[in-house]
Amino acid sequence: AQTVTQSQPEMSVQEAETVTLSCTYDTSESDYYLFWYKQPPSRQMILVIRQEAYKQQNATENRFSVNFQKAAKSFSLKISDSQLGDAAMYFCAYRSALGKIIFGKGTRLHILP
């Protein structure tokens, strides 16, 4: 069975600094998708970034980028130039080719002014 592990329950970063959130997963499948979702205190979850497993190039969305290490089954999220609005719960998620989706337990990110 697939699993998703986020080993950092909470993290803090100074405003304008860079922070990296860790995620590891376990699967025997070769075709899958990985995601980072953000859930602010208002609780509406939004997609931050996605990565297709068959793509070697790391996905980037403005200040957000991932470090996808397929062999190591690692999928970390880097947030550059952290802003106060980045404070939220961040969830790493795995989705199989057939649509089965599993979320990690989340990392709460605090931004220090």
Next chain:
Amino acid sequence: EAGVVQSPRYKIIEKKQPVAFWCNPISGHNTLYWYLQNLGQGPELLIRYENEEAVDDSQLPKDRFSAERLKGVDSTLKIQPAELGDSAVYLCASSFGFQETQYFGPGTRLLVL
């Protein structure tokens, strides 16, 4: 464009009572998801619909939970009877297909007393 709509936003009931949650997905989205999110945890998929067909309900506790998506548009999730352990946030999400980006609703926070 309107997002995923869920109602009610909050619900307080006594144990053993029935409760129902409603979700209206984004127009045109044929895939609909119901998730359970316990406090401090990531969402757990309860059921996924492709149009009106439930294609993944393996995590739905069928002894007390039921769901329907008549006409393949809006959906209702029901719990009968509710137990104390059902207190959680119930999230609905939708997408154009299971391979496409999910958009989440604000959730329904259930408290069972």
